[in-house]
Amino acid sequence: MTRHTFTLLAASVAVVLSSSACDRAAPDADSGGASVPDLAALERMTARFAPTEVSADTARLTANDREALAKIIRAAALLEPLFLRQVWSGNDSLAAVLRTDTSGLGLARRHYFAINMGPWSRLDEGRAFIPGVPAEQPAGAGFYPEEMTRTEFERWADSLPAAEQARAKGFFHVIRRAEGGALEAVPYSQAYREFLEPAAELLREAAAVTPNATLRRFLTARAEAFLSNDYYASDVAWMDLDAPIDVTIGPYETYEDRLFGYKAAFEAYVTLRDDAESAKLQRFGGYLQELENNLPIEARYRNPRIGAAAPIRVVQLLYASGDGNRGVQTAAFNLPNDERVVREKGSKRVMLKNVQEAKFEKTLVPIAGVVLAPADRERLSFDAFFTHILAHELMHGLGPNTIAVGDRATTVRAELKELYAPLEEAKADVTGLWALAHLIDRGVVDRALERSLYPTFLASMFRSVRFGLTGAHGRGVALQFNYLLDRGAIGVGADSATFHVVPERIEAGVRELAREILTVQAEGSSEKATALLDRYAVIRPVMQRALDRLTSVPVDIEPGYPVARAMGAPGR
Secondary structure, X not given: OOHHHHHHHHHHHHHHHXXXXXXXXXXXXXXXXXXXXXXXXXXXXXXXXXXXXXXXXXXXXXHHHHHHHHHHHHHHHOHHHHHHHHHOOOHHHHHHHHXXXXXXXXXXXXXXXXXXXXXXXXXXXXXXXXXXXXXXXXXXXXXXXXXXXXXXXXXXXXXOOHHHHHHHOOXXXXXXXXXXXXXXXXEHHHHOXXXXXXXXXXXXXXXXXXXXXXXXXXXXXXXXXXXXXXOHHHHHHHHOOOOOEEEEEEEOOOOOOOOOOOOOOEEXXXXXXXXXXXXXXXXXXXXXXXXXXXXXXXXXXXXXXXXXXXXXXXXXXXXXXXXXXXXXXXXXXXXXXXXXXXXXXXXXXXXXXXXXXXXXXXXXXXXXXXXXXXXXXXXXXXXXXHHHHHHHHHHHOOOOOEEEEOOEEEEHHHHXXXXXXXXXXXXXXXXXXXXXXXXXXXXXXXXXXXXXXXXXXXXXXHHHHOOOOOOHHHHHHHHHHHHHHHOOOEXXXXXXXXXXXXXHHHHHHHHHHHHHHHHHHHHOOHHHHHHHHHHHOOOOHHXXXXXXXXXXXXXXXXXXXXXXXXXXXXXX
């Protein structure tokens, strides 16, 4: 659709909203007559996110760093409207319409729109909750013309010279219609100039006042990248960042592009580094090559020389925006995704500890009280939750990455396309369990963790699958649960309502699943990936019955950022 089309769409949405402003369900013509939620239903949907203030003490920062922090937060806030446009090119018009509706239903829609960063409920298989919009988010989000087919894109991209093809399939170009209707690749620096130019200026201003050389170098390089569309140098600078203020800002994850998984969405995490916790976990970085050498996969698929030792940062979140603040909140991440940087510098694992603590208390503890057998419920621990998330992020950087298919050099991401994300999330989870078992046997991790590791992960699977099967994490967890259930590694109680770990089978089940996923990735087989996901990445009745009993438990947190609000950042 063109921009003119969305002007017409905004008018039609306004008509539908005005006609359904009374607090009842409204039929949605664009979704085949299905009803969108009324006020009561929308309030129940919103209540699945527990309001939570997320903060940290900034008193230890110097006056100059506090000044830099305020500018960084303002730059990060500019990624909110940018990301809205990436989610769907109709979001700008829709947001403007929503701001005019001050009825109870209108305010509820605006609130849930802000949580989801769009009119589709991410916890409900992406179904529309506002009338007058498409029934579901376009698979290509706002990165491609909505009416473009996969076949059209592939024929066009394959006809291009190598350099242009790389841009078309790369992270940092949107695909648009040129004059005459042909497809063209437009750099992010051009497509999102209205947001990136002022964000770059704020980053340069922050760089000018911070006393930390590595922060100054990263902010300057990232500001340049916003304008040049070349992110390599700033990714390298981010890997070397060593400052009290730890900043991640830019286009990174490709989850929003469900058409191909090519396009990176903008996000920001503004955090304070927790030096004491980081020091405790940094020892894990020294065992990455050993873990790679022992992966449960054929030796020919292992990497004899992985990248440099990966930094591990434990941080306290002050503000998140864009792709970092929609729907289910991120608890940790492993970046960058540029294979060149990963080969040369490794990747950085960042643990958002205050977010993880909030998730554990507000979601995992009550979930365990419902779905775990009493003996396993007693073994739940935050240490196991936190440590497995760390292992998950570590394992994203291990296993097949650059691969050979026939005589062709390629990557797992390029071969599996939209199947890559759910399979990679499942891989990181299950190999994370395997890695911790290996490190426990080696004496690197206290054996006491073994008692709580698997029961805590079992409860966490129910937490993650509630995110929905339209997301990579939810699909990946459903795959793991059903696979382990079929192999007797997870047992169902006599009441058919609770679940428990089967100690004598869990390690073998984890190892078998890890081998299967890693092999699919090493072979770059989209056929095997499809078969694995089709068979296991589903909600079976036994899991659905458990999920039905969790309706009163929050699915996730809805964060508020008091430090950022005090510094003038808009939003929650």
